[in-house]
Amino acid sequence: MKKRGYYGEYGGIFVPEVLLPAINELEAAFLEIQQDRQFQEELRRLAEEWVGRPTALHFARQLTEHCGGARIYLKREDLAHTGAHKINNALGQGLLAKRMGKKRIIAETGAGQHGVATAAVCAMLGMPCVVYMGEEDIRRQAINVFRMKLMGTEVRPVSSGSKTLKDAVNEAIRDWVTNVRDTYYLLGSVVGPHPYPLMVREFQSVIGQEAREQILSAEERLPDYIVACVGGGSNAIGIFHPFYEDKEVQFIGVEAGGEGLASGKHAASLLGGRVGILHGSRSYLLQDDDGQIKETHSISAGLDYPGVGPEHSFYKDSGRAHYVSVDDQGALEGFQLLSRVEGIIPALESAHAIAYAAELAGTLEKDKIIVVNLSGRGDKDIDTVARVLGVQL
Amino acid sequence: MNRIDTLFLRKNHKTLVAYITVGYPDIAATREIVPLLAASGCDMVELGIPFSDPLADGITIQQASYRALQNGVNVPLCLETAAELREKVTIPLVFMGYFNPVYHYGVANFCRECRQMGVDGLIIPDLPPEEGDNMEISAKQEGLDLVYLLAPSSTDERIRLVAERSQGFIYLVSVTGVTGARASLPAELGTFVSRVRKITDKPLCVGFGISTPEQAQNVASIADGVIVGSQIIRLIEEGKGDYDNLQTFVCNLRTALDS
Numbered sequence: 001m002k003k004r005g006y007y008g009e010y011g012g013i014f015v016p017e018v019l020l021p022a023i024n025e026l027e028a029a030f031l032e033i034q035q036d037r038q039f040q041e042e043l044r045r046l047a048e049e050w051v052g053r054p055t056a057l058h059f060a061r062q063l064t065e066h067c068g069g070a071r072i073y074l075k076r077e078d079l080a081h082t083g084a085h086k087i088n089n090a091l092g093q094g095l096l097a098k099r100m101g102k103k104r105i106i107a108e109t110g111a112g113q114h115g116v117a118t119a120a121v122c123a124m125l126g127m128p129c130v131v132y133m134g135e136e137d138i139r140r141q142a143i144n145v146f147r148m149k150l151m152g153t154e155v156r157p158v159s160s161g162s163k164t165l166k167d168a169v170n171e172a173i174r175d176w177v178t179n180v181r182d183t184y185y186l187l188g189s190v191v192g193p194h195p196y197p198l199m200v201r202e203f204q205s206v207i208g209q210e211a212r213e214q215i216l217s218a219e220e221r222l223p224d225y226i227v228a229c230v231g232g233g234s235n236a237i238g239i240f241h242p243f244y245e246d247k248e249v250q251f252i253g254v255e256a257g258g259e260g261l262a263s264g265k266h267a268a269s270l271l272g273g274r275v276g277i278l279h280g281s282r283s284y285l286l287q288d289d290d291g292q293i294k295e296t297h298s299i300s301a302g303l304d305y306p307g308v309g310p311e312h313s314f315y316k317d318s319g320r321a322h323y324v325s326v327d328d329q330g331a332l333e334g335f336q337l338l339s340r341v342e343g344i345i346p347a348l349e350s351a352h353a354i355a356y357a358a359e360l361a362g363t364l365e366k367d368k369i370i371v372v373n374l375s376g377r378g379d380k381d382i383d384t385v386a387r388v389l390g391v392q393l
Numbered sequence: 394m395n396r397i398d399t400l401f402l403r404k405n406h407k408t409l410v411a412y413i414t415v416g417y418p419d420i421a422a423t424r425e426i427v428p429l430l431a432a433s434g435c436d437m438v439e440l441g442i443p444f445s446d447p448l449a450d451g452i453t454i455q456q457a458s459y460r461a462l463q464n465g466v467n468v469p470l471c472l473e474t475a476a477e478l479r480e481k482v483t484i485p486l487v488f489m490g491y492f493n494p495v496y497h498y499g500v501a502n503f504c505r506e507c508r509q510m511g512v513d514g515l516i517i518p519d520l521p522p523e524e525g526d527n528m529e530i531s532a533k534q535e536g537l538d539l540v541y542l543l544a545p546s547s548t549d550e551r552i553r554l555v556a557e558r559s560q561g562f563i564y565l566v567s568v569t570g571v572t573g574a575r576a577s578l579p580a581e582l583g584t585f586v587s588r589v590r591k592i593t594d595k596p597l598c599v600g601f602g603i604s605t606p607e608q609a610q611n612v613a614s615i616a617d618g619v620i621v622g623s624q625i626i627r628l629i630e631e632g633k634g635d636y637d638n639l640q641t642f643v644c645n646l647r648t649a650l651d652s
Contacts, residue, residue, distance in 0.1 A: 012523075017521055277493045277519070
């Protein structure tokens, strides 16, 4: 029998006892809403009216010509409300929290995209919200911090450890442990203890379901490649999973290479990590020789995380997906390239996928098709990019 | 029968358990403090293995853990320190630590070396019974007690599960929350302890938030033992190498439990 919450040998429920009852309650509630027509209808309605789904699948003609090879399509999650795919999961879990009768929502955020999405959902549902965010990320994502505050969310700075996403997750879990009876932890990626990786995948699978229909309608066939960036891995799982059984479709996950894998300053858990346990699940993990979690580095705050979703670890070992990395420099180039040729400024996270897809397209025949998940828009990264390029704003 | 079982056989004796982080503020201090704790009336010491992401701990133990890691404390050094302490004290020594460093070291190796070094048990707060099968097998093989935890949020069903699987004693977390001294303990602690007591005869030790002799005495009136951690770390920090206040505090705890 498949063990509860496992993907091969990855996943599980490695959390303190105090959370186990909450996790059991959450799992039961989630299984229930999956079968509940009324819930699914409400989710569908809000996804359409409030999020703006379906998002377009855009044939990137200029980028395709520029690369001179495979046809490149962009799944435009950057057009979703609040500017990234994160809203799909935040909306689903927010509705679930409300249905469970929870009084308060907490979340962690790195780049601020999940924080903003959660803040928006909480404002819309009329629920109080606290978002934990590393001090380092607050510095590099000031605009998103202000957006959250505008929507009535309290942003709590986290000053422990590396002051980034991992530490924000630690603080959110400490809050959850303390207020477990009335608080819902709205985790933003396919990480954490079961049922989060499953639940987040299900709420994000709308990306792949739409993309599948859209590409069939545009090309009358499935793509050869799907490319997505991977930090925790929610946008990647969301677009990969509905194509899981289509073995002819190759999945490519692009991790953050930071200053290069050899430098040790990166966030590529699948390429540079070893199996371990963090934040409730067993997965690939960037850790030192003593099993302590390493500090990570990426130009994009949203990928700056030492772990990765357990399902990605399973995809890696089984060979269903292939994982590569793009470094900070490559991401910057992808960021500028897409802005220049398509008039779309991508999030730095998504720019990793753009950069890899552009390179891949050039090596392929013109009859090949690549779908890239453009997981978010880049407005939030303008300051960072300007600084790195030496531009005074 | 191991040292932990023997300890809980003592009639009319409440068990006092102290937690310290190995290597805080340095390894020499750990070597000195544990015998002092034993001499002042502690019945068992939890040796904390530091971890970079101690998500069940409040700020005091987080900082101790951070400092210990700065000092280069790792699993091999914790094992070595336990062996040295075993030469000096006869009370049970248990390791308390998050799962990843142990997992990384290798569960079977870790358990074997624990036995060789004279360690009696293990407490791993992020390893619930659902995930504990392998660890239980290795621990049992080496005669180590794998102690599971319960919290006020635990349902009766979970209390039964943990009661069946926990070895040595059951660690009752007094509050829904992280470790750390608290001005007062929750009013429903009594209800929680009696819910567990109804289901099992295993020894029950209560920890999290206990920082004064009065609190310890209150808790001991309903449980078999009390666990004190953050307050001990705080006194170690304040003492700056002088452990008189720590000794006085532990003696006072002992007196409170014995009265």
